[in-house]
Amino acid sequence: MTTAPRVRRPPPPFRxxxxxGTAPVGPRLTRVTxxxxxxxxxxxxxxxxxxxxxxxxxxxxxxxxxxxxxxEFLRPDGTRPVLRTFTPLDPDPERxxxxxxxxxxxGGHASTWVGTAVPGAPCAVxxxxxxxxxxxxxxxxxxxxxxxxxxxxxxxxEAIPGSVPVRVHVEVADPAxxxxxxxxxxxxxxxxxxxxxxxxxxxxxxxxxxxxxxDDERVWVAxxxxxxxxxxxxxxxERGFPRSRATVRGYWKRGxxxxxxxx
Ligand SMILES: Cc1cc2nc3c(=O)[nH]c(=O)nc-3n(C[C@H](O)[C@H](O)[C@H](O)COP(=O)(O)OP(=O)(O)OC[C@H]3O[C@@H](n4cnc5c(N)ncnc54)[C@H](O)[C@@H]3O)c2cc1C
Numbered sequence: 001m002t003t004a005p006r007v008r009r010p011p012p013p014f015r016x017x018x019x020x021g022t023a024p025v026g027p028r029l030t031r032v033t034x035x036x037x038x039x040x041x042x043x044x045x046x047x048x049x050x051x052x053x054x055x056x057x058x059x060x061x062x063x064x065x066x067x068x069x070x071x072e073f074l075r076p077d078g079t080r081p082v083l084r085t086f087t088p089l090d091p092d093p094e095r096x097x098x099x100x101x102x103x104x105x106x107g108g109h110a111s112t113w114v115g116t117a118v119p120g121a122p123c124a125v126x127x128x129x130x131x132x133x134x135x136x137x138x139x140x141x142x143x144x145x146x147x148x149x150x151x152x153x154x155x156x157x158e159a160i161p162g163s164v165p166v167r168v169h170v171e172v173a174d175p176a177x178x179x180x181x182x183x184x185x186x187x188x189x190x191x192x193x194x195x196x197x198x199x200x201x202x203x204x205x206x207x208x209x210x211x212x213x214x215d216d217e218r219v220w221v222a223x224x225x226x227x228x229x230x231x232x233x234x235x236x237x238e239r240g241f242p243r244s245r246a247t248v249r250g251y252w253k254r255g256x257x258x259x260x261x262x263x
Contacts, residue, residue, distance in 0.1 A: 011073075011126050012128075014052075014066075015039055016036060016038050016063065016122065016123075016124045017034040017036035017098070017122070017124060018119070019034060019121040021119055026177040029101050029104070030101070031099055033098075034123065036096055039093070040093060040095075042088075042093050042128075044091065047132055047152065047158070048153075048222075049127070050129040051125050052125070052129075053124075054083055054124040055110060056121075064081075086151075087101070087152045088100070088127060088128050089151055098125065100151075102114040103147045109257070136164070139164075139165075139216040141165070141218050143156055143169070144204050144223070144231075145251070146172070146222075148251045153170065162186065167187075168188065170191055171192045171193070171200070172192070175191075190207065198254075201223040208231055208234065213239070216245075219247070220246075222248075222251045223250075223251060224253065225253040226250075235248070
């Protein structure tokens with residue numbers, strides 16, 4: 001029996017944009033503003049949504065747009081483009097601008113690109129992808145992540161009603177990366193230093209394992225893929241926390257380019 005190839009709904013088309021400017025947000029985080037007529041009318045994303053960022057490569061400085069083949073984006077010559085996933089920040093659909101905050105982790109295409117991007121540099125954006133729906137009736141929220149999740153955590157903090165308690169846990173590789181987060185009247189923020197670069201996310205796993213959690217709370221976690229797998233095992237297998245009340249995402253995978261999630 002032959003299996004039909006997997007066909008997935010096409011993502012939104014790419015909008016070609018240019019870099020308008022960059023600004024450091026922390027020792028490893030750079031905010032980049034993208035601009036262009038293609039961003040006029042960009043839909044308002046939910047908090048913790050995503051965009052795909054198409055970056056030029058040495059062999060593709062002019063940014064050839066890829067086509068969707070039903071399962072993935074491919075360039076006309078059949079090769080895979082350089083695509084990375086980021087959290088869309090503050091789109092202005094009238095001016096046609098959109099920001100991203102990108103971790104400069106010392107390797108990787110996007111990390112290098114954001115460190116050297118100059119105004120006018122081309123790239124393209126597809127999105128937004130689905131984000132997170134806040135339940136205003138939840139008893140409380142736990143938000144946990146590393147620096148790649150800081151943009152999303154900031155948006156979630158802004159979206160959670162001020163009456164709802166929020167416990168935030170963030171792991172940073174550099175203590176100076178403890179950047180100000182949006183104010184929330186009932187939030188407590190705990191910063192953790194990265195214990196071991198070979199085991200990213202372990203401080204988050206330890207923090208989450210030590211928390212009291214009520215079943216009617218909500219948990220949102222995004223960090224390195226292997227560490228969030230340990231979080232899943234802890235929450236769902238060891239603790240029996242309801243899966244419907246937790247969102248646990250691998251945002252990147254140690255030693256592998258691209259997203260952390262395998263889906
Ligand atoms: C829904 C979603 C939203 C995201 N939002 C953001 C965001 O707003 N800002 C952001 O910076 N990232 C975000 N990420 C994570 C980002 O997509 C990955 O970190 C991506 O791998 C970065 O691409 P790169 O080209 O810099 O590195 P890659 O070429 O993908 O990876 C090269 C090497 O660097 C390592 N690496 C990748 N990312 C990191 C990291 N953060 N820290 C340490 N080492 C790393 C990899 O393991 C690999 O060994 C998001 C991911 C998802 C799924």
